Amino acid sequence: MRRKLLLDVGCGEGKCCIDFAKKGYDVVGIEKDSATFKKAKLNVDKSGVKKFIKIYNKDIREVNLNKKFDGVLFNYILMFMSEKEAQDMIDEFYKKLKKRGEMLIRILMFDDPIAINVRQRKKFFYPSYDKMKKLKRKYKGELEFRLLRDKPHGKNKFSHIHSVGILKIVKNK
Numbered sequence: 001m002r003r004k005l006l007l008d009v010g011c012g013e014g015k016c017c018i019d020f021a022k023k024g025y026d027v028v029g030i031e032k033d034s035a036t037f038k039k040a041k042l043n044v045d046k047s048g049v050k051k052f053i054k055i056y057n058k059d060i061r062e063v064n065l066n067k068k069f070d071g072v073l074f075n076y077i078l079m080f081m082s083e084k085e086a087q088d089m090i091d092e093f094y095k096k097l098k099k100r101g102e103m104l105i106r107i108l109m110f111d112d113p114i115a116i117n118v119r120q121r122k123k124f125f126y127p128s129y130d131k132m133k134k135l136k137r138k139y140k141g142e143l144e145f146r147l148l149r150d151k152p153h154g155k156n157k158f159s160h161i162h163s164v165g166i167l168k169i170v171k172n173k
């Protein structure tokens with residue numbers, strides 16, 4: 001059976017790349033941070049599914065992918081862009097979906113308890129509920145909002161709660 005092709009934008013240390021490769025996808029991962037990319041490479045190398053994963057140390061805004069995808073994943077990345085960049089990114093990669101291809105966007109919302117104090121938040125997207133609803137209408141997607149518990153990571157030494165928007169879009173034509 002043909003393996004489906006997934007693009008993981010801002011793939012971090014490669015966790016989703018590996019999970020999806022194990023589920024039967026060929027995966028292209030893009031990660032702009034060199035140190036994170038190196039960790040992703042090590043994780044992919046020892047994953048047992050290395051042959052199904054290609055990762056690139058690039059900024060997604062500078063990548064030219066002449067391919068169509070069955071799936072595009074934006075897992076906690078679009079909030080690091082301006083609203084305009086995030087919107088352009090969704091438009092651009094919607095066009096790169098095959099018919100019935102799926103896009104999954106998980107994003108921290110404007111009221112995320114951790115992000116709320118981040119100074120840079122002002123110039124980044126961190127959408128309001130209304131903005132997510134607008135995207136849902138534009139792409140006829142399915143939208144849900146959740147509070148999710150996260151393990152300690154980075155500067156957050158304790159487990160903590162995130163305010164998350166999850167938008168699933170399926171391309172119908």
Ligand SMILES: C[S@@+](CC[C@H](N)C(=O)[O-])C[C@H]1O[C@@H](n2cnc3c(N)ncnc32)[C@H](O)[C@@H]1O
Pocket residue numbers: 009010011012013014015016030031032033036058059060061074075076077080
């Ligand atoms: C919060 S992490 C999420 C990582 C991964 N998607 C996950 O869910 O485990 C966001 C990642 O996106 C990367 N990133 C942010 N902006 C990017 C861009 N313009 N192009 C490529 N990667 C980017 C960051 O370096 C970081 O590793």
